Amino acid sequence: MPAVASRFLNELERRGISRQTFSCFVVGLAVGTYVVKIVAPPLRERLKTSRSSSSLSSDNNNIILTEEKTIIEAEKLLAERNAIKTVQPGLNKEFIIQLIQLVRIMIPRPVCRETALLAAHTVCLVSRTFLSFIVASMEGRMVKFIVQHDIRNFSKMLLQWLGIALPATFVNSMIRYLENRLALSFRTRLVSHAYRLYFSNQVYYRCSNLDSRIENADQRLTDDIATFASSVAHLYSHLTKPCFDLLLIGLAMARSSQRMKASVVSGPLLAFVVISITASILRIVSPKFGQLVSEEAHRYGYLRHIHSRIITNAEEIAFYRGHRVELQQLREAYERLTRHMNVIFEQRLWFVMLEQFFMKYVWSGTGMVMVSLPILTTSKKSRENANGISDRTQYLTTARNLLISGADAIERLMSSYKEIVALAGYTHRVADMFHVFEDTRKGVYSKTTVTECKNHALPLEYGPDDKPIVAGRIILEGASIVVTKVPVVTPNCDIIVPSLTVTIHPGMHVLITGPNGCGKSSLFRILSGLWPIYGGELRIPPPRADKPCMFYIPQRPYMSIGSLRDQIIYPDTRQDMLRKKVSEQVLRDILKMVALEHIAQRDNFDEVRDWKDILSGGEKQRMAIARLFYHRPQYALLDECTSAVSIDVESSIYELAKSIGITLLTITHRPTLRRFHTHILEFDGQGGWNFKPMMTS
Ligand SMILES: Nc1ncnc2c1ncn2[C@@H]1O[C@H](COP(=O)(O)OP(=O)(O)OP(=O)(O)O)[C@@H](O)[C@H]1O
Numbered sequence: 117m118p119a120v121a122s123r124f125l126n127e128l129e130r131r132g133i134s135r136q137t138f139s140c141f142v143v144g145l146a147v148g149t150y151v152v153k154i155v156a157p158p159l160r161e162r163l164k165t166s167r168s169s170s171s172l173s174s175d176n177n178n179i180i181l182t183e184e185k186t187i188i189e190a191e192k193l194l195a196e197r198n199a200i201k202t203v204q205p206g207l208n209k210e211f212i213i214q215l216i217q218l219v220r221i222m223i224p225r226p227v228c229r230e231t232a233l234l235a236a237h238t239v240c241l242v243s244r245t246f247l248s249f250i251v252a253s254m255e256g257r258m259v260k261f262i263v264q265h266d267i268r269n270f271s272k273m274l275l276q277w278l279g280i281a282l283p284a285t286f287v288n289s290m291i292r293y294l295e296n297r298l299a300l301s302f303r304t305r306l307v308s309h310a311y312r313l314y315f316s317n318q319v320y321y322r323c324s325n326l327d328s329r330i331e332n333a334d335q336r337l338t339d340d341i342a343t344f345a346s347s348v349a350h351l352y353s354h355l356t357k358p359c360f361d362l363l364l365i366g367l368a369m370a371r372s373s374q375r376m377k378a379s380v381v382s383g384p385l386l387a388f389v390v391i392s393i394t395a396s397i398l399r400i401v402s403p404k405f406g407q408l409v410s411e412e413a414h415r416y417g418y419l420r421h422i423h424s425r426i427i428t429n430a431e432e433i434a435f436y437r438g439h440r441v442e443l444q445q446l447r448e449a450y451e452r453l454t455r456h457m458n459v460i461f462e463q464r465l466w467f468v469m470l471e472q473f474f475m476k477y478v479w480s481g482t483g484m485v486m487v488s489l490p491i492l493t494t495s496k497k498s499r500e501n502a503n504g505i506s507d508r509t510q511y512l513t514t515a516r517n518l519l520i521s522g523a524d525a526i527e528r529l530m531s532s533y534k535e536i537v538a539l540a541g542y543t544h545r546v547a548d549m550f551h552v553f554e555d556t557r558k559g560v561y562s563k564t565t566v567t568e569c570k571n572h573a574l575p576l577e578y579g580p581d582d583k584p585i586v587a588g589r590i591i592l593e594g595a596s597i598v599v600t601k602v603p604v605v606t607p608n609c610d611i612i613v614p615s616l617t618v619t620i621h622p623g624m625h626v627l628i629t630g631p632n633g634c635g636k637s638s639l640f641r642i643l644s645g646l647w648p649i650y651g652g653e654l655r656i657p658p659p660r661a662d663k664p665c666m667f668y669i670p671q672r673p674y675m676s677i678g679s680l681r682d683q684i685i686y687p688d689t690r691q692d693m694l695r696k697k698v699s700e701q702v703l704r705d706i707l708k709m710v711a712l713e714h715i716a717q718r719d720n721f722d723e724v725r726d727w728k729d730i731l732s733g734g735e736k737q738r739m740a741i742a743r744l745f746y747h748r749p750q751y752a753l754l755d756e757c758t759s760a761v762s763i764d765v766e767s768s769i770y771e772l773a774k775s776i777g778i779t780l781l782t783i784t785h786r787p788t789l790r791r792f793h794t795h796i797l798e799f800d801g802q803g804g805w806n807f808k809p810m811m812t813s
Pocket residue numbers: 325606607608612630631632633634635636637638639
């Protein structure tokens with residue numbers, strides 16, 4: 117082995133690489149690797165535990181349910197805990213696979229805007245490294261000329277130094293600019309991919325109502341994607357540049373110490389030993405910041421939750437004069453947060469002290485020793501030589517500059533590692549979100565259920581996890597709604613109605629009644645395709661270009677952002693309206709039908725307001741019914757949508773709807789509406805139902 121090593125070193129020397137240069141490079145590489153290794157575990161630990169504001173607080177794998185948690189929250193926490201148990205974000209194979217998948221979305225083709233930005237960014241990074249070397253050696257030579265009283269050469273060098281400053285500053289700001297552009301480009305690609313998935317097949321509804329794998333889709337779509345994209349862009353420069361820097365710095369320092377005829381191994385070796393020992397100490401004594409930060413985020417999230425509850429329910433609280441109770445709750449939440457923050461500050465106090473001591477003093481001292489070793493070990497004869505003094509000054513200045521750059525590179529390498537670990541966490545969150553979107557789009561759900569689904573006597577097919585399989589069929593055909601042996605099953609796997617069979621032809625106006633929670637609205641969810649069909653068959657008319665097959669109006673109407681026109685034609689846009697050749701006069705007539713003509717007189721159709729707050733409860737319901745007259749669907753699914761409308765207006769609305777050929781499916785508890793219907797579907801609340809023609813009295 118020694119013979120092989122010696123031959124290898126001889127070969128290097130033959131190719132112009134001295135033994136000293138090579139050993140310096142190897143030691144430098146070892147220091148870098150060790151630093152990265154030593155910093156890794158605590159950071160990974162930290163990232164695992166520091167999660168979003170809605171994250172769970174877990175201790176020894178047991179969920180701590182604070183007094184504020186409801187059953188729904190408990191369910192969410194359970195789901196989150198399960199997710200953490202199954203997939204651990206970290207630097208593993210899964211991270212690489214997920215990262216490659218995301219990179220394919222961010223850089224869809226070999227030749228695209230992103231690759232051009234990446235190429236320009238790389239050129240700038242390489243240029244910056246070379247420029248810093250040129251500047252460091254120039255500064256060394258300038259000091260040498262000062263010591264030698266060589267004014268001519270000093271002035272020449274100063275001018276050259278200033279000349280280099282211009283491209284150097286330009287390259288620096290270009291690096292930042294390109295990094296930001298790259299991050300934004302990546303983000304845009306990811307966001308448009310995410311939006312495409314989120315708005316196909318009602319994924320936005322399904323992933324929050326039928327699936328519990330994603331707790332906060334909004335946070336993942338905004339914060340997580342943005343952080344992931346900027347982290348990838350940042351990491352590229354943070355990883356490549358310090359490695360490149362360290363390599364060149366090592367070579368340059370070896371060259372300059374070689375000129376001083378000194379040993380080049382002892383310095384880096386010393387640095388390696390010192391960095392290893394101090395980094396190990398820091399790792400051992402570091403407090404568990406991950407857990408502490410996670411708990412802080414949790415308490416902060418609760419404080420925000422209380423604030424938003426007060427804003428949402430301000431009117432109710434004001435009527436009740438409930439401000440004392442609310443204030444008390446706010447104060448308690450705030451105090452819990454500040455108490456915990458104080459604990460973090462105290463723990464951080466001594467740790468930061470130790471960290472600063474090592475990094476600022478121990479590492480700097482080691483650097484000084486490294487730089488001075490070649491000078492301190494020179495012979496007495498060369499020490500007394502006049503040229504030797506200026507050479508040593510030049511060496512010292514150049515070495516000092518290189519050392520500063522080297523320290524900067526090591527620091528950046530350490531923070532790059534932090535970023536890789538952080539990136540693993542965000543990669544997991546973003547990739548997981550896409551995965552869940554894809555699943556829910558295809559109708560594959562995973563929900564932690566409170567109820568066990570083990571009633572195998574019921575006519576459902578069950579999977580190995582004892583959850584019912586989505587085995588029903590939807591057929592778009594004919595003009596009638598035909599429900600055949602379809603069970604009504606909630607997302608929690610509660611079977612409300614084991615088997616429902618109903619046929620509704622156009623013109624059969626059906627009144628749907630039954631006690632609270634018997635499954636009336638759930639039937640509408642099934643007809644609209646929001647809930648999966650676990651069995652049987654559902655035939656509904658295929659969608660038509662001129663009018664929708666079904667139009668649902670809920671009890672709590674939704675007011676969109678936009679003008680008065682947008683409220684009436686929702687979910688159409690103005691372009692859709694113009695294409696359908698609907699004039700403003702038609703909109704005015706529609707408002708008249710629902711007794712809202714005064715709104716059109718008060719505001720013009722372009723008026724943009726906060727309609728949710730401006731309109732009264734009954735007015736909002738009437739506005740929702742105006743949409744029915746605009747869209748004129750084949751079937752109207754009316755879910756207690758006139759509960760706040762006066763009886764006379766309600767009657768005229770029903771008469772009008774029937775007269776323009778809309779078939780009504782109405783959920784109501786009001787007996788006054790019976791006369792507008794031809795059939796009745798009665799649920800008994802025990803899973804039974806009865807569908808028959810309406811008896812006229
Ligand atoms: N998203 C959901 N996840 C789980 N269970 C749900 C969900 N939505 C409704 N349920 C449950 O399904 C059952 C039927 O609800 P549904 O809304 O159909 O009742 P309903 O007959 O319309 O009642 P009401 O007359 O009070 O409006 C209820 O027990 C309800 O708790």
